[in-house]
Amino acid sequence: MSSTRTSSEPSTSYGSSTDVRPRRGRVLGAWCAGLLLAGVSAVVACRAADTDLRTPVPQLLAFLPWLLVPTGAALLLSLLARWWTGLVWGVVVLGMLAWFIEPYGNGDEPAGPAVARLRVLTSNVEFGGATDALVGAVRREGPDVVFVAECEYGCQATVRRELGTAYPYRRAVEGGTSVGSVVLSRFPLTPAPAVPGRMGMPGAVADVDGRPVRLQLAHPEPPLPRQVAVWKRELGRLRDFADAHRDDGPLILAGDFNATQDHAAFRRIIDTGLRDAARLAGSPREPTWPSRTTPVLGAQIDHVLVSGEFSATRARFLDLPGTDHRSLLVDVTLHQPG
Secondary structure: OOOOOOOOOOOOOOOHHHHHHHHHHHHHHHHHHHHHHHHHHHHHHHHHOOOOOOOOHHHHHOOHHHHHHHHHHHHHHHHHHOOHHHHHHHHHHHHHHHHHHOOOOOOOOOOOOEEEEEEEEEEEOOOOOOHHHHHHHHHHHOOOEEEEEOOOHHHHHHHHHHHOOOOOEEEEEOOOOOOOEEEEEOOOEEEEOOOOOOOOOOEEEEEEOOEEEEEEEEOOOOOOOOOHHHHHHHHHHHHHHHHHOOOOOOEEEEEEOOOOOOOHHHHHHHOOOOEEHHHHOOOOOOOOEOOOOOOOOOEOOEEEEEOOOEEEEEEEEEEOOOOOOEEEEEEEEEEOOO
């Protein structure tokens, strides 16, 4: 008798490779999405916990809005991998980022009548490299008060020679490279104590049409990997200064803070009652550094902070050759206390 093979016998030669490859791709996609979400979640958790922790958290917090990019990539990978847990995780992280990207601090307008208008310029000239460009910008824009960081010996000599007539009042900390700083004013200045730091942070009191306005330049150390503790300490000194002058009348605290609104140490300065003039003028996230990639990519680390007696109506960001910072020019109005 002859035997016959029925069609019900199992086959092992078809379908295995086509089933395994998509499965491996989904697993890889889920792993990549998980790694992206874990990294972003760690930074967002520090933002939610109101801490800057240590390297690399401060450096990543400076670019918090750009964490939307890896979060979006993780969401796409989770969708393609059919990893529903990752999809929910990504949506939660996306929502938290959207919440934290909103402007921070008080944006209320002062109630009293306007009594004086000032134009304020803050500029980091990077070791004096943008001094000539700064002189041109000051002559063109006509600010009333100018805060200049990293104005070394040559920069200060040039500023004194080229702008001394228009700005006869100045307070300076002499120094080389990044140490030197100067405040220029059309208004009479009386000396005020500087805020201590590794780089110069001079202070003064301006007589603005008979009204005293405290001026203070800010330039703490940047949060480089081995000096995050120094950065926190110097921002803390600026916070203590702002808190000590909370009830002393009008105050302008301006300069290169090396910090954004996403850094807890900077938010503590805002929490003393100061407001960011760029935010009041409608530009809370316009980047000022690094100038090579702004305005497409960067962080707003240069600020003009004002007390509650001020409103701000216009903010402009100036590109000066020779420096890695954009300068910030704001128009502010001093109001009589309401």
